[in-house]
Amino acid sequence: MDFLKSAVASAIAKSSSFPYTIGDRIDSNESIWNLCNGTKKARDDGSAVCVFSFDINANRSRLPLAKNAIRKLRTLRHPGVIKTVDVIETEATIYLVTERVTPLSWHVKRKSLSPETIKWGLHSIATTLKFINGDASSVHGAVRVASIFANEAGEWKLGGFEVLSSLNEDDAVIYNYGTLLPDANRYAPPEVAANGWSVIKKHPLTAADAYGLGTLVYEAFNGVFHGTDQLTQPKSIPGSIAPSYKRLINANPKVRLSPAHFLEQGKKAGSFLQTPLINITESADNLGLMNHEERDDFLQELDKLSDDFPEDFFKSKILPELLKSVEFGGGGPSVVSAIMKISIKMTDDEFEARLTPVLLRLFQMPDRQIRVALLDHLPLMIDRMSQKDINGKVWPAMTTGFTDTAPVIREQTVKAVLVVITKLADRTINGELLRFLAKTANDEQPGIRTNTTICLGKIARNLGVGSRAKVLIAAFTRSLRDPFVHARMAALMALNATLDVFSEDDCAAKLLPVLVQSLVDKEKIVRDQANKTFDTYLARVRKYAATLPETAIPPETANNPSAAPARIGNQNDSSWAGWAISSFTNKLTTAKGEMQSAAPTNGTANHAQSLPPSGRATPTVQVHRPASAAPPAAKVAPANSSTNIMDDTADFDNDDDVLDAWGEMDEEEDNFFDAPAAKSSKSKTGPSATSTPTAAYDDGGEPDFAGWLAAQSKAKTVGKAAPKGLTKAATNTTNTSKLAPRPAAPGRSASAGVVAAPKAKVQAVKKDVLKPKVEKADDDDWGAAWD
Structure with a gap:
């Protein structure tokens, strides 16, 4: 009969009238509820939820606990309490629909929580217990890892309201049904374990929940809790928390530290709850209302965070506030830096859906500080944007920086070319980009000229093959004449790095001649680099020359046997002063007599x-x-005179005539x-x-x-x-x-x-x-x- 009722309940859950689709089960049998993931059906918004289901027929003795939990969750509203979306009751099953959560026990058993995240979570739970004990005048009675859940933002939410009771009630659920909770004896305070839940009337209202908070501290840091005997050894609990922890688990309920006092102790200057993550959490909701000083303090706390911060919390809570602040509240470049730091933890789909539209709007803003911040963080966003957005929206906005009157904008824009070059169209690279770089190569600021040379050297292989060599030769040779020493150094290093993009003819005819001039540069660092670059180019030209044939003229001796072979100078004279060519050797026999x-x-x-x-x-x-x-007329020399043609040097006694001849x-x-x-x-x-x-x-x-x-x-x-x-x-x-x-x-x-x-x-x-x-x-x- 029970099986039939369970089947009917399951059929109802799957019927078209049930507004939710129930998915996989995610709990670990530590509660009276079965926890499953779920979604609203298509006709609604399809949002993710969690469905807590209670089988009435299988757990009829615990039905008062389930009904108490539903009643308290409907009436008790607090940011630290799990949010209730819907409650559906049938004859066989009670469905409690909440926001999408995951059991904290998952993270505790895997030890995936950092100490800072645990402190942040304990701060949230202690704050909620302070509200329940103080404002609501109630006792939770079941504070443990199994009663706590983490929502999609990573925030710890308090659930497990099965025995939550107001002590003003004589028939409070906790008195009569407290022992029906799973593992009730393991987590019960010593006085309750000895005398039952009714004993809590004699002690402070906060005593039972303070002890439960102590067990939560132990289990969160150590991963497992088997019984009261373990609590005396803090083990992995940080030393800054240990004194307060020991007061939470004190055997005497009257001297236990209440959750409110635990918060007070932790919030003291330099104490264990004074962390950047906790401070950011408390200020995030008011970010849009902060003045400049308060916003700077908030962002300084954000910069102190390490990489192990709860990414879901920042994506869901902090990021929307930062986006509103930078776009509408004048957040400034520091907010952009914080946004990009959070974006590292986002998936590509999340980045495209949540950040890309805002970043594209920021590129259109005329604020120079925002532009510099965007260009600085361009490497973090360029691979996550579509090529269409980059060529159609980002690049047109970037081009205004090449001609901006502020040198820092021009310089940052030139540096950003290296990041965006792989996403630009070939037509843009070989047209618009080269025209802008031609202007910055002649900029009045030497640093911008130098960075332009470096930029051209690094994007050389992205340029069109047809115009690449011509553009680079013109740019680098001009930089070699730059009066700024670092510009000349950049040109030499760029030439050394782009050797393979030039032909051997260009190396020999156009680059080696200008490199020679740098060998005698006034600066030693330039001369040293020039020698390295010159040797590199000369080695390539020599290697290429070794592959060339001895002559490019085709042999014709076979066709004209009577042709006299040419003779290169004096065959016995290997010095440079020998005759260059003597192809008339066989003609000299016709000249006889003495030369006079x-x-x-x-x-x-x-x-x-x-x-x-x-x-x-x-x-x-x-x-x-x-x-x-x-x-005057010279005398006639006799026939046998020793005077020869060397006497003609008398005509060159005038030095000016010699210089004119040369x-x-x-x-x-x-x-x-x-x-x-x-x-x-x-x-x-x-x-x-x-x-x-x-x-x-x-x-x-x-x-x-x-x-x-x-x-x-x-x-x-x-x-x-x-x-x-x-x-x-x-x-x-x-x-x-x-x-x-x-x-x-x-x-x-x-x-x-x-x-x-x-x-x-x-x-x-x-x-x-x-x-x-x-x-x-x-x-x-x-x-x-x-x-």
């Missing part, structure tokens, strides 16, 4: 060139003198090897340039040694007039299209280095022209020799 200086004519000394006049191999050095400074070479450095033929032909002067058109001659880029040797052969006999047509022949054989002589100075020959015939003799003679035999050299041999 050319004979002067018309009282003017014409000096023979000591170097080939070609515009490609060696530039012609022209010496210009004004007409008034022309040297200056001309420096100006023409860029196009030294690629001088166009048209440029030379336009600068021709003298009779040979005007009387006879110069024929284009392709010498394959080789120096015109043949023309030079022919000129020296004609000057073999000193003092004799040159044969007719010799000057023209020499002019025609010389590659005049490569580099023409400059206009002659007054009193000198029109062509420098070539012996000119007297003006009366200069005629175009087409027959019997002496031409030295010139063999055509292969074009590729010239190029190969330079390689």
Whole structure:
């Protein structure tokens, strides 16, 4: 019959008319109630609840205890008492629906409570007992771990009102049914265990609950309680609490410390109940009404908390008050820090639902202190926000910081780029972000310039491949010239860290040259770092150069067997002063006789060139003198004179002329090897340039040694007039299209280095022209020799 009634009760609980869905059972048979999790059904709000059920047929003797608990919970309201949501009674079962809680015994047995959390809980229970004993003039009678529950905020709530009674009642439940409680003898005070519950009339009202509070202190810190004999050894109870604890469990009920006095002892300055967690709990509800000083004190207490604070309490109680304070009450940056500290304990779903909307609104606020606090704590929130929110709301708000007038905002914004870079779109990174960083790289504040360089070095691999090298080279080379020493150091370190993002050509042509300048920096720390970075880049370039072929010119010897191989200088001369190229070895057999200086004519000394006049191999050095400074006519040297072409150094006695010559070479450095033929032909002067058109001659880029040797052969006999047509022949054989002589100075020959015939003799003679035999050299041999 009892089984049938239980089945009917279960069917009622599962029927559509029952407003709650009952879930898993969570108690441990330490009470007259069966405790299960539950939820309101879908047509309501679906909130989580707990359902205490009492089976009337199975525990009919304890039915007065269940009815007393329901009656007292309906009439007794206090923040420390478990909150009653609903009561449903049927013929077979009584359902007590409360807020969602968990038995404290779970945490005690697992020893998962920190000492600070236990103190916080004891403070709450003692405060509730003070209210029951004082304001309600009642005795709880069942203070123990099994009567206490923790709600979703982690707060300790007092339940177990089965024997709660007012001593003003003659037929109080505690007198008649106190012994029916589970484990009544184990938790009963010594006087009750000896004489029954009626003896409490003779003692102070608070004596029974004070003893129960003492057993709670022992069990909470030690994890288990078997009987009165254990209470004399505090074991894990902190020393600061031990004296008050011993007074709670005193065998004489008249000298026991009441819960109210226990609170008073604990709240003294520096005592065991003066903890940050307890102070925060007492002030949290009034956070929105606090002034700045009170709020600062509250937040200082919050900062003192260790990581083992009850996270549920802060998420449910403290966090909503902090959010309201920072958004509407002017809480300031310290409140933001407190919010982010609590957020560490939140799940991603909780963060998105409760914090993300508020944080997005805070980013839109113009308050600089709030912005700095948000940027400082950006690492804690960036991975919990969606990429859509970051690109659509957070980043647009952050961009205002790049151009803010306050340097601290600009600097913090640059630092925050490292945190947000992984969430930004590629288009934003390579467009808007680089434009802002280009501005901060030239900021008036050296620290911002330095941090921009560091930022670019760390986000280098997030930049687009097409523009990455160009942007970084421009930024780092500019920072190497920064007058701020740490900016130069940052550039060198960034270059060292981003070696792999540059090509070998960039390393050799663009970065190594600027690194060389840093090797002689005025600051030693910069020079030391420059040496490390330079060695790194040089090692990479050398490694790459070792993989290159010996030449990039394809071999053509097989196609042209008659081509003379090029010879690199003197094969026996390994010094740097050897001739660069000598590809005309087989042509020198045509030049016979002794080399002599050319004979002067018309009282003017014409000096023979000591170097080939070609515009490609060696530039012609022209010496210009004004007409008034022309040297007197030199004497004619005899044929066998020891005077040679070294006598020409007399023309370079003027130091200014030498410097001018080097200056001309420096100006023409860029196009030294690629001088166009048209440029030379336009600068021709003298009779040979005007009387006879110069024929284009392709010498394959080789120096015109043949023309030079022919000129020296004609000057073999000193003092004799040159044969007719010799000057023209020499002019025609010389590659005049490569580099023409400059206009002659007054009193000198029109062509420098070539012996000119007297003006009366200069005629175009087409027959019997002496031409030295010139063999055509292969074009590729010239190029190969330079390689």
